[in-house]
Amino acid sequence: MRLQGPLPIARTVALRLALFSLLWWVLTEGQPGSWSLGALFVALATALSLALSRPVPWSAVGFIRFVPFFLWWSLRGGVDVAWRACAPSLPIAPGMLTYRLRLPPGRARVFMTAVISLLPGTLSAEIVRNSLFVHALDQRTSSEADLAALEMKVAALFRIGLSTQPSTRAETS
Amino acid sequence: MSILEVVDIVSAGLLILGGVFFLAGTVGLLRFPDVYTRLHALTKADNLGLGLIVAGLAAQAESFAAVGKLALIWLLVLVASAFACHLVARAALRRGIGPWT
Numbered sequence: 039m040r041l042q043g044p045l046p047i048a049r050t051v052a053l054r055l056a057l058f059s060l061l062w063w064v065l066t067e068g069q070p071g072s073w074s075l076g077a078l079f080v081a082l083a084t085a086l087s088l089a090l091s092r093p094v095p096w097s098a099v100g101f102i103r104f105v106p107f108f109l110w111w112s113l114r115g116g117v118d119v120a121w122r123a124c125a126p127s128l129p130i131a132p133g134m135l136t137y138r139l140r141l142p143p144g145r146a147r148v149f150m151t152a153v154i155s156l157l158p159g160t161l162s163a164e165i166v167r168n169s170l171f172v173h174a175l176d177q178r179t180s181s182e183a184d185l186a187a188l189e190m191k192v193a194a195l196f197r198i199g200l201s202t203q204p205s206t207r208a209e210t211s
Numbered sequence: 212m213s214i215l216e217v218v219d220i221v222s223a224g225l226l227i228l229g230g231v232f233f234l235a236g237t238v239g240l241l242r243f244p245d246v247y248t249r250l251h252a253l254t255k256a257d258n259l260g261l262g263l264i265v266a267g268l269a270a271q272a273e274s275f276a277a278v279g280k281l282a283l284i285w286l287l288v289l290v291a292s293a294f295a296c297h298l299v300a301r302a303a304l305r306r307g308i309g310p311w312t
Contacts, residue, residue, distance in 0.1 A: 064279035116259025120232055123239030123252050132248050132310050152293035155254055161247060163300040173247040173300060173310060 050093035051084065058083045094145055100195035107191060108153065115158040122175065133177040134163070137170045137185050146196040150189060157188065218270050225267030232260030245311035246303045254296040258289055 058080040066072040122130055141147045151170070154162040159175040174180035193200045239252025265285045269278045 060279070061283075064276050064283055067274060067276040067280070112255070112262070113259060115255040116232055116262075119239060119251050119255045120235030120259075123235050123242055123256070128242060130243070130248060131312075132245075133312060134310055151297055152290070155250075155293045155296045156258060156289065158255070159251070161251055161254070161300055162297050163247070163304050171304065173251075175248060175251045 046093055046095075051088065054084045054087055055080060058087075095197045096195060097197050100191070100197070104191055104195050108156075111158065112156045115156060118158040119175065129176070131176045131178055133174055135160075135172045135174050135177070135180065135182065135185075137172055137182060139165070139168045139170050139189070140200045141189060141193060141198060146192055146198055149196070150192045153188065153192070154185070157184070160185070222267045222270040225263050225270070229260045229263030229267060232256045232263065236260065246308060247300055247310050250296050250300055254292050258292060261285055261288055 059076075061083075062072070062076040062080055066076065122128070139147060139150075141150060147165070151162045151165065154160050154170075154172060159180045161173040161175075162170060163173050164171040170185075172180075172185065190200065192198075233256070236252050236256030239256060240249050243249045243252055262285055265281045269281050272278045272281065
């Protein structure tokens with residue numbers, strides 16, 4: 039699934055032009071008269087975004103696989119916490135987990151940190167070197183295996199090869 | 212039953228369900244014992260609630276651009292709440308607030 043484009047920078051520019059054009063179309067609700075101004079701002083926004091952030095390698099296949107996974111798990115996350123909040127016995131058993139991250143520092147790691155907080159029962163609290171501290175709403179059901187599965191998906195999205203699998207273990211503290 | 216009525220019923224159902232999740236998130240905020248567990252309730256239940264409300268409104272939208280605008284709002288709230296949640300949890304941890312067990 040390595041879809042290496044011919045010119046990464048040309049692909050990035052084309053993609054960002056398309057994204058900002060889409061954004062303009064959405065914001066103006068498709069008024070045809072707005073495009074003379076829109077073209078200018080799309081070009082300016084693309085130039086600014088290139089100046090502010092370097093091209094990120096990402097995989098379209100990884101993205102297509104990630105979206106349904108993310109929607110399904112955020113649905114489960116919402117249902118899970120709503121049920122726990124409303125059950126009379128308040129079935130929670132919170133605690134902290136420590137997870138050894140295999141993703142390198144950078145955007146992939148930031149992305150994973152954000153997504154963890156939207157998954158069922160987990161909330162990322164702190165990163166110290168390669169350890170991610172995760173608060174679990176229920177230690178009995180939140181597992182390191184879920185975090186490892188998420189990490190694999192994020193790695194596929196950002197086209198990162200994870201070091202085979204030795205340090206998948208996560209110790210609870 | 213016409214197709215418009217079906218759309219109205221689906222839309223109303225999604226909006227009410229979304230409201231239920233917002234209510235559950237608020238119940239969690241009141242009942243959960245510490246800052247970390249309360250963050251769980253707020254981020255997850257409210258994001259799902261907003262997602263359902265956005266879906267319910269999108270069913271009534273007059274154009275695809277309006278649907279896109281609603282989706283964009285949901286995405287921005289999702290990003291903001293994921294990072295705000297992380298930052299609040301981190302600040303609490305750095306202040307030495309231990310999780311309730």
